[in-house]
Amino acid sequence: MGRGSLRIHLGAAPGVGKTYAMLSEAHRRAGRGTDCVVAFAEPHGRPRTEALLHGLERIPYRDVEHRGAVLTEMDLDAVLARRPRVALVDELAHTNAPGSRNAKRWQDVEELLTAGIDVLATVNIQHLESLGDVVESITGVRERETVPDEVVRRADQIELVDMTPEALRRRMAHGNIYQPDKVDAALSNYFRPGNLTALRELALLWVADRVDAHLQRYRSEHEVSAIWGSRERIVVGLTGGPEGRTLLRRAARLAEKGAGGELLAVYISRSDGLTSASPGELVEQRTLVEDLGGTFHHVVGDDIPADLLAFARGANATQIVLGSSRRPAWQYVFGPGVGATVARDSGPDLDVHIVTHEEVAKGRGLPG
Known part of the structure; x- marks a missing residue:
């Protein structure tokens, strides 16, 4: 069996619906008869996202005790033993609990791909390693969990999950993203319109760069001399x-x-x-x-x-x-x-x- 394919749902900002998009894609494939399992999904208590977990097989998670706390992690060995056609893995940038075989979840995904399992995954733009300084200058928050850009660039497919700042703030105000007691603070800080606009532009430009790199490689491999203007x-x-x-x-x-x-x-x-x-x-x-x-x-x-x-x-x-x-x-x-x-x-x-x-x-x- 060859290497599995990787499809990443890239969120332009937290709360835009990347996990929802991943689960919706899984239902579409399962409806065609594809063997899909949820290796790890984090619905964050959002009812519409949790509803999409119904009807999909879920691999039981692994509990790890660390310093008196119980941490919930993906059970990589159980997924490998189950050998589905497609595995769903949320939050690529996640840092695994101490003692795990791999330090980062994206490394777990690499093992699944090597085993020939297709993966549907998610990550937000602010977690890309190369953008750490830029995101901190925009939001004032340093993201501690990151994923190397090359891991995302190598994906066979990237779907940008986008939403206008106004619509995202409405979702926030209606309690569709965070619990009510956290909404006001979020809207006044990380989810300010300027922050969301900048993160959205960052996501669009990053994806445009990836598209441009694919075009350049295709033109070189196929000796295309005509100019294909993906951007100015x-x-x-x-x-x-x-x-x-x-x-x-x-x-x-x-x-x-x-x-x-x-x-x-x-x-x-x-x-x-x-x-x-x-x-x-x-x-x-x-x-x-x-x-x-x-x-x-x-x-x-x-x-x-x-x-x-x-x-x-x-x-x-x-x-x-x-x-x-x-x-x-x-x-x-x-x-x-x-x-x-x-x-x-x-x-x-x-x-x-x-x-x-x-x-x-x-x-x-x-x-x-």
Whole structure:
């Protein structure tokens, strides 16, 4: 038997219904005759979620005594012995009781997958390891239980369980998430509208990154040269001239218009080392790119339009931003400038923006 498949229900915030979504999926599969069991589910006393546990086989949990308290854990060995087709495992980031075979629940899930058992699992966005600092800055709460991002990224399927901040706060106010005595404190602290909006955006961007990574891998494996724009990715062609700062700010505004937009600045230098770019200007522009949340790239090549387009297509870019040429009009007798050539050869899948600036037609001095 091969490795099992992993489907993760990723919650944009606590209380959005990820456990409910997981149990609903289990009922759908069981209705088709699939052998599903609940290895561990945490309904948190929510009636609608608890109702969905009825009709599903549940593997008895394991009680572990620790420092005078009894902790309830998933019985991994019992699930492995039962060998269902599908096992439901809530809260991937959970830390197991001391003395358990594995320190974390996601490691238990790894054993189930290795045994050929498909797993339906849940985790909230705030428990992803790489987002710990960001979540703490948003909510003021440091999540102690985390799961490595790679564990979630490797999932065969990820379903984002989302809800608007307004709807989630209504659920909270109606007592559908926490007990009544905890509602006011939650609404005033963790569940403030600003917090929920930021967590939701974080979840959307994380999922968009995963989708983009899958697209990049697919394009590479299947040698796809066409651009598939899962989100806006904007390439800025820099020459080392002072107009670069204007181009970068314009491109950053374009990136901000699309959720998860990405900014990439590229400087192409000649292979013979001959260039009239200002090293100091390039250093300043590199710093500006990073301040704007983008990345700086240095490419060596002798055909600037072709090299720029190759970089853009390799990065799966959707737009290119270039400055108007600094060449005086008489020099056009020797051929079109970089901007005109890029626009001509870009094809239908790349938008090219030519941005005017104060250095237009003041003399070439720099490639462009």
